[in-house]
Amino acid sequence: MKEINELNFPDDVRYAKSHEWARTEGDTIKIGISDYAQDQLGDIVFVELPEVGDTFGQSEEFGTVESVKAVSELYMPVAGEVMAVNNTLEDAPEKVNNAPYGDGWMLEIKADNPAEMDDLMDNNAYLQTLKG
Amino acid sequence: MRYLPHTPEDIATMLKEVKIDSLEGLFAHIPQDCRRKEALDIPAALTEWELNDHMDEMAHTMATAPEYRVFLGGGSYRHYVPAAASFLAARSEFVTAYTPYQPEVSQGTLQAIYEYQTLTAQLLGMEVANASQYDGASALAEAMLMAIRVSRKKTVAVSRAVHPMYRRVLATYFEPTEFNIIELPYLSDGTTDIGALRDMDDLGGVAVQSPNFFGCMENLEAIKSSLPDKKSLLVVCFSEPLAYGLYKSPGHSGADIACGEGQSLGIGPTFGGPGLGMFAAKMKYVRNMPGRLVGQTVDKEGNRGYVLTLSTREQHIRREKATSNICTNHSLCALAAVIFMASLGGTGFKELARLNYDKAEYFKGALQQAGFKLSFSQPTFNEFVVAFPDGFEKTYQELLHKKFIAGLPLVDFYPELKNHYLLCATETTARDDMDALVKEIVQ
Amino acid sequence: MKDTLGTTGLIFNESLLWEKGKKGRRGFSLPRRDVPEHAVAKKLEGPGPDFPDLSEVDVVRHYIRLSQWNFSVDSGMYPLGSCTMKYNPKTNEVQAARPGFAHAHPLLPQHLSQGALQLIYELEQYLTEITGMDATSLQPAAGAHGELTGMLLFYAYHKSKSAPRSKIIVPDTAHGTNPASAALCGYRSVPIKSNERGVLSPQAVEEIMDTDTAGIMVTNPNTLGLFEENIKAVADIVHAKGGLVYGDGANMNAVMGIVNMGDLGIDVLHLNLHKTFSSPHGGGGPGSGPVCVGKHLEPFLPVPRVIKQKNRYVLSEDFPESLGKIHAFYGNVGVMIRAYSYILSMGPENLKKASQLAVLNAAYIKERLKGTFHLPYDRPCMHECVFSDKLQEPYKVTTLDMVKRLMDYGFHPPTIYFPLVVPGAIMIEPTETESKEDIDLFIESMKTIAREAKENPELLHAAPCKTKRKRLDETLAARKPCLTG
Known part of the structure; x- marks a missing residue:
């Protein structure tokens, strides 16, 4: 595991307490897990994601991410309907480790209420929570 | 006592090291009211000589071949186990090892299980098999729970021609759940009546056994095409996997899950246990499968090796959300089975299956010639049901005195099948024995 | 320390079952056929499994070689906590x-x-x-x-x-x-x-x-x-x-x-x-x-x-x-x-004695390894004791590294990372059937490993080095499941 200052927390995404991130991209919002989360989990071996068309409330569980010896639940940072799922993770879950904010994204959703983005933290606030 | 290596001096030295003055003193921290006051009231220790006599005496009360001529099947079968197979399965490196948690020092068990998984998947015509479960009954129960997980429905249908005891275990597993079991009747030819399937909604899976409890092969393809919903799974159960050396395997007939008892494959009946719960499925369901899985990988130097894998399905990681509470498998039984399958080879497996079939067909013919009727017309493997005339019960008892066990009376399991008996013949059943039985019955 | 049990023996390579064999071999003796062949319903008939055909010698060598890659109670001390790996009597x-x-x-x-x-x-x-x-x-x-x-x-x-x-x-x-x-x-x-x-x-x-x-x-x-x-x-x-x-x-x-x-x-x-x-x-x-x-x-x-x-x-x-x-x-x-x-075979007295000696063995190990390894609960133990890797943290050596090294000394590792309440747990259950000499050798090996952790941590990161296989890639196994051959 890395030290916190070795991890990457870009400022173009917003963070949930449960370590997911969300980024507004035009009309939709992209969702993934933070560099901290992937580092804590270690080598990710499987990501279980919902289907396009499923809807979830804010903080509702939408999937799981597995390492060899652990399973973690994934929670929706903002409520909405799933528009796209990153199916490439099926064959290459390591993308979540290698590029958590890029190729390792998980969902693209249409938010019920885009204002929920304001409930999330910016990178500085998130970093503060990690440092405890 | 020969299993306890400590001499009085060892005990004294060790007690001194832990600063306690007696063996009793080791338990001084246990509250007095929790301590047992009286000695254990069990028989005094036997010498190995006395033990041998005692066990020998008990074992001799059991009716077994060759003293008895036993025509029993019904979920436990007598097959010949080659000397080499019993010898290998008794290797203490396999017998006295634990679950292979430390792969570097468990490659023997791990590779053997990987081979077992591979041969099992092949035999059942499925894509993936687990490292085994307790027995056929619990494998069926776990399969139906898995069908519910996969389909996200709440009802399963089970044929009445599935082994009655498997169905009882299934009912036990389902009792505390919100899920329902519907029983499907059987037809006059001995196969399952699937008429009711079409109107069922919320059906997560259908379980049939093939060969079924009556020995009859089910028409699996027809059942598969009658499933009312694409999401319902066809679960094919078995108690005699040797049949797939002759008949089409569950996988070749559309099964989504194949499970059952593998005792037939090189494991002694031992009064019903331990057996071998065989369990296989389509690869797309692998993450919903219960039980251990061994997978191939490489070590640090790039050499091929084996590990327990996909463990996140299991209880020690996922705890209450695990696919099952099962911790281990019946590893040693799986080992016996893979050694048995390897000894037979593909060619031998087919020959042995064919011989079992031919023996049973001969037996059928002999009984029919003597004037008895078969209860069901559907093709069978190595066991079948005969309808004897009224009063046969008395003959059956007389035959027991003559050391013939003339099959299993079905009336205890199927009240409507009074005078119907399930008879079995395997490669261990000599033609002379079958002829002798038929002769005795006719007398 | 006396000689360790661990050594590199004569270990054979062995391929997978289906990489051996030839059509036409057999390892099974069928009984002489005393009944005629009977026709089979074509609609139900199948091709049968495509298992490899092997001779009896092929099968025997194969599984004997595999057996030699296993650690077992019959080969040595197996102090796997919570599993009670006592001797399994042959009678x-x-x-x-x-x-x-x-x-x-x-x-x-x-x-x-x-x-x-x-x-x-x-x-x-x-x-x-x-x-x-x-x-x-x-x-x-x-x-x-x-x-x-x-x-x-x-x-x-x-x-x-x-x-x-x-x-x-x-x-x-x-x-x-x-x-x-x-x-x-x-x-x-x-x-x-x-x-x-x-x-x-x-x-x-x-x-x-x-x-x-x-x-x-x-x-x-x-x-x-x-x-x-x-x-x-x-x-x-x-x-x-x-x-x-x-x-x-x-x-x-x-x-x-x-x-x-x-x-x-x-x-x-x-x-x-x-x-x-x-x-x-x-x-x-x-x-x-x-x-x-x-x-x-x-x-x-x-x-x-x-x-x-x-x-x-x-x-x-x-x-x-x-x-x-x-x-x-x-x-x-x-x-x-x-x-x-x-x-x-045991009778009432020996059953009780078995429990007493199981507890004595664990207490003895706890006493002698205390200080070398961190003991989170220093209280009278029963038949097993739980240490952790806290004292080895400064050397960046973990419980996993240390128990892998234990294999090189000829012992099966204890249970590790359980119970969850002790981070880096090492759970040792010797059982009553281990003699004082074997337990002493185990203790010496553990102490040697603790010393190695300090002096040569790389040795532990690379362990085990004497086994048939070195550390296996569990991530690969889970990412690309290969469950049948």
């Missing part, structure tokens, strides 16, 4: 292999299977006595299966009171099977933390126990190797609210003849015949997981039960409140025979 194997038992069909008429029924009946009596409970069922096929049976008993009991409950209390030190078994019966686990002494506190139980809670699952001695000293008070609290106490008997080897589980207020207890009662683990089974119960739960035990009528043993289904069947037949009789043989 047990002889008894179980007697043709009368091994070839007995389970559906024999009862008067022709008296020996097996007697054995089941008597073994149930012995286990009832050893645990201090009132009745036993041998039907469950493994510890987890016994746990499931225990939870089904809870369910049946509460249902009989017309008051089904929805929750169950599970301590944070519990085995993962506990919550998984409870979940199969629809119970939601409510976790409870052990106190600073590593045991349950009655106050904590009092706070969460209510009339919707079916009961509590307790392992005693617990997985820290400590006796749950408040067990009676805990049981009283649970009983007062109508709940039941489940005892996980995985650690019974510490208390035979020392403690009556029934007296502690335990209502259901499962045993592992393959731990406490010396039947071999078989590389993961078959085991046997009997459940022992108090009088009030006896009516719910699985059927059929063996009862004695005059001098005959009879299988009875006449228990209308029974939870039903949990195994197709009567359970793992082959394992029961071994446990029965063990109990009769």
Whole structure:
């Protein structure tokens, strides 16, 4: 595991307490897990994601991410309907480790209420929570 | 006592090291009211000589071949186990090892299980098999729970021609759940009546056994095409996997899950246990499968090796959300089975299956010639049901005195099948024995 | 330190089964055919499995070579905490292999299977006595299966009171099977933390126990190797609210003849015949997981039960409140025979002595390794002791590294990273069948490893180096599952 200052927390995404991130991209919002989360989990071996068309409330569980010896639940940072799922993770879950904010994204959703983005933290606030 | 290596001096030295003055003193921290006051009231220790006599005496009360001529099947079968197979399965490196948690020092068990998984998947015509479960009954129960997980429905249908005891275990597993079991009747030819399937909604899976409890092969393809919903799974159960050396395997007939008892494959009946719960499925369901899985990988130097894998399905990681509470498998039984399958080879497996079939067909013919009727017309493997005339019960008892066990009376399991008996013949059943039985019955 | 046990022996390479063999070979002798061939229904006929064809020699060499890659109790000390890897007596194997038992069909008429029924009946009596409970069922096929049976008993009991409950209390030190078994019966686990002494506190139980809670699952001695000293008070609290106490008997080897589980207020207890009662683990089974119960739960035990009528043993289904069947037949009789043989060989005094020596061995290891490794709970232990890798942290050496190195010294690693309440846990259970010399050698090896951690951590990161395979890539195995060849 890395030290916190070795991890990457870009400022173009917003963070949930449960370590997911969300980024507004035009009309939709992209969702993934933070560099901290992937580092804590270690080598990710499987990501279980919902289907396009499923809807979830804010903080509702939408999937799981597995390492060899652990399973973690994934929670929706903002409520909405799933528009796209990153199916490439099926064959290459390591993308979540290698590029958590890029190729390792998980969902693209249409938010019920885009204002929920304001409930999330910016990178500085998130970093503060990690440092405890 | 020969299993306890400590001499009085060892005990004294060790007690001194832990600063306690007696063996009793080791338990001084246990509250007095929790301590047992009286000695254990069990028989005094036997010498190995006395033990041998005692066990020998008990074992001799059991009716077994060759003293008895036993025509029993019904979920436990007598097959010949080659000397080499019993010898290998008794290797203490396999017998006295634990679950292979430390792969570097468990490659023997791990590779053997990987081979077992591979041969099992092949035999059942499925894509993936687990490292085994307790027995056929619990494998069926776990399969139906898995069908519910996969389909996200709440009802399963089970044929009445599935082994009655498997169905009882299934009912036990389902009792505390919100899920329902519907029983499907059987037809006059001995196969399952699937008429009711079409109107069922919320059906997560259908379980049939093939060969079924009556020995009859089910028409699996027809059942598969009658499933009312694409999401319902066809679960094919078995108690005699040797049949797939002759008949089409569950996988070749559309099964989504194949499970059952593998005792037939090189494991002694031992009064019903331990057996071998065989369990296989389509690869797309692998993450919903219960039980251990061994997978191939490489070590640090790039050499091929084996590990327990996909463990996140299991209880020690996922705890209450695990696919099952099962911790281990019946590893040693799986080992016996893979050694048995390897000894037979593909060619031998087919020959042995064919011989079992031919023996049973001969037996059928002999009984029919003597004037008895078969209860069901559907093709069978190595066991079948005969309808004897009224009063046969008395003959059956007389035959027991003559050391013939003339099959299993079905009336205890199927009240409507009074005078119907399930008879079995395997490669261990000599033609002379079958002829002798038929002769005795006719007398 | 004396010479270590570990060495590099003559280990053979061996390919997979199907990479050997040739069509036309055989390793099986079929009986002479005495019946004619009969036609087969074409519609049902299949191609049969495409197994490799091998000679008997091929098969024998293959599995002998594989066997040599295994560590086993018969090759050395196997101090796997919570697993009770004691010596598996060879006479047990002889008894179980007697043709009368091994070839007995389970559906024999009862008067022709008296020996097996007697054995089941008597073994149930012995286990009832050893645990201090009132009745036993041998039907469950493994510890987890016994746990499931225990939870089904809870369910049946509460249902009989017309008051089904929805929750169950599970301590944070519990085995993962506990919550998984409870979940199969629809119970939601409510976790409870052990106190600073590593045991349950009655106050904590009092706070969460209510009339919707079916009961509590307790392992005693617990997985820290400590006796749950408040067990009676805990049981009283649970009983007062109508709940039941489940005892996980995985650690019974510490208390035979020392403690009556029934007296502690335990209502259901499962045993592992393959731990406490010396039947071999078989590389993961078959085991046997009997459940022992108090009088009030006896009516719910699985059927059929063996009862004695005059001098005959009879299988009875006449228990209308029974939870039903949990195994197709009567359970793992082959394992029961071994446990029965063990109990009769040991007798009452030696069973108690076994528990005493198991505790002595663990206490001795704890005393001698204390200081070398961090001991999170420095209190009198039972049959196992739990250390951690805290003192090795500065050298960036973990529990995993150290136990992998232990293999090079000729020992099987202890249980690691369990219980979860101790980060980096090393859980050592020597059992009573290890001699002082072997234990001393184990202690010396552990101390040498601790020294290596300080002086040459790389050695530990690279360990093991003497085994057939080096550390295996578990990530690859899980990312790209290859489960059949």
